[in-house]
Amino acid sequence: MINNNVMLVEGNRLFLEQLSNVIKETESVTLVARFRDAKDALGQGMVFTPNIILLDADTPNIMNLLAEFRRVYPHADIICTGEKWSAESSSLYVNAGAKCFLVKPFSSEELLDAIYSINKNVSASNNAKIVTFFSPKGKSGKTTLIANLAMAISRTANATVGIIDADLQFGDMAFFFNLKPQSTIVEAARDTDFLSPVTLNTYFVSVDKNVSVLCGTKNPSFIDKVSISSLEAIINMARSMFQYVLIDVPAGFNPTSIAAAENSDITFVVSMLNGGYEVQHIQRALDIFTTWPDYQRRVKVILTRVEPCTEKSQQEMQEAIGYPVAGIIPNAYLDVATAADDGRMALDLKPNSTLSQQITLLAELLTTN
Numbered sequence: 001m002i003n004n005n006v007m008l009v010e011g012n013r014l015f016l017e018q019l020s021n022v023i024k025e026t027e028s029v030t031l032v033a034r035f036r037d038a039k040d041a042l043g044q045g046m047v048f049t050p051n052i053i054l055l056d057a058d059t060p061n062i063m064n065l066l067a068e069f070r071r072v073y074p075h076a077d078i079i080c081t082g083e084k085w086s087a088e089s090s091s092l093y094v095n096a097g098a099k100c101f102l103v104k105p106f107s108s109e110e111l112l113d114a115i116y117s118i119n120k121n122v123s124a125s126n127n128a129k130i131v132t133f134f135s136p137k138g139k140s141g142k143t144t145l146i147a148n149l150a151m152a153i154s155r156t157a158n159a160t161v162g163i164i165d166a167d168l169q170f171g172d173m174a175f176f177f178n179l180k181p182q183s184t185i186v187e188a189a190r191d192t193d194f195l196s197p198v199t200l201n202t203y204f205v206s207v208d209k210n211v212s213v214l215c216g217t218k219n220p221s222f223i224d225k226v227s228i229s230s231l232e233a234i235i236n237m238a239r240s241m242f243q244y245v246l247i248d249v250p251a252g253f254n255p256t257s258i259a260a261a262e263n264s265d266i267t268f269v270v271s272m273l274n275g276g277y278e279v280q281h282i283q284r285a286l287d288i289f290t291t292w293p294d295y296q297r298r299v300k301v302i303l304t305r306v307e308p309c310t311e312k313s314q315q316e317m318q319e320a321i322g323y324p325v326a327g328i329i330p331n332a333y334l335d336v337a338t339a340a341d342d343g344r345m346a347l348d349l350k351p352n353s354t355l356s357q358q359i360t361l362l363a364e365l366l367t368t369n
């Protein structure tokens with residue numbers, strides 16, 4: 001393992017002591033220098049050749065300091081540290097050359113996660129495409145779609161995908177991937193005040209080289225533990241953790257689905273054709289979304305269990321609904337059920353099926369627009 005030479009710049013005396021101890025205890029990391037005054041670090045730190053600089057972002061004039069540190073230490077990675085993460089300030093720091101942001105006080109594990117994410121070149125920019133999957137009614141096939149689509153995005157675009165299971169009472173993404181998560185959206189929501197994107201990452205479970213899942217609550221009563229503001233904070237942080245974020249929400253209009261949709265770049269309205277009133281449900285849902293001035297760009301319709309799954313059916317449904325249909329998914333009950341039973345993706349079991357082709361088309365739609 002490479003050794004990391006860390007220089008700590010920390011204005012607060014207590015934090016300076018506390019963080020020094022954490023760094024000293026961290027394996028594969030050496031504290032080579034520490035300064036309370038950033039000016040001293042700029043003037044005297046060079047002889048210690050740090051390759052990582054932990055820079056106190058709660059210092060006045062931090063933006064100018066960042067530029068100075070970049071100039072004096074062009075080969076070091078700068079991690080900003082502060083008492084609270086915010087999307088706005090953190091993206092300013094990253095634009096000014098910081099690699100990521102850590103909330104103080106951090107643990108050895110969090111420091112290593114930050115260093116690891118820098119080395120892996122995890123994008124700290126703020127530009128994930130956030131996609132919410134809304135359905136007027138339950139059992140629309142949206143959880144199945146999200147899981148398969150995440151894999152398809154990973155495969156076709158080699159892009160990173162975070163899945164957030166915000167179906168707060170009966171989320172089943174964890175069952176879908178056969179996961180027994182140590183932490184879920186409940187713990188993430190509890191901790192949002194102390195988290196930054198680097199540390200939130202540890203609450204996600206990786207299911208593929210590019211795909212991670214923030215699992216849903218383990219008990220329906222835990223819904224009370226995830227406030228709308230904490231959900232929004234999680235979505236906001238996820239924006240700088242992945243290239244795509246797919247959010248599963250409870251069926252129907254409710255505070256959770258509305259908040260997720262409002263914080264999304266795209267909202268898919270997903271409905272399973274059952275020979276019932278789906279067309280009317282979709283139209284009524286679309287009516288509500290039309291209050292967004294840019295709804296035509298942001299709201300897209302996906303129909304599942306479309307038989308026959310052809311362009312002609314898509315065209316007919318489009319006319320019946322009076323709104324473009326962005327994607328159609330065939331009836332593939334056997335494929336999705338067999339796959340779900342052994343925690344695999346239908347996409348992997350039958351890569352050439354119509355189901356896989358349609359999901360891949362949707363992945364291309366998302367990643368090329």
Ligand SMILES: Nc1ncnc2c1ncn2[C@@H]1O[C@H](COP(=O)(O)OP(=O)(O)OP(=O)(O)O)[C@@H](O)[C@H]1O
Pocket residue numbers: 135137138139140141142143144145167251304305329330331332333334336337
């Ligand atoms: N394309 C499909 N064709 C046929 N059946 C499907 C399809 N996709 C999913 N299903 C089946 O429909 C049921 C519901 O699927 P899924 O759990 O993905 O829907 P959901 O909208 O997330 O439901 P919930 O409202 O329970 O969250 C499951 O039994 C699943 O196997």
Ligand SMILES: [Mg+2]
Pocket residue numbers: 142143144167171172248
């Ligand atoms: Mg579901």
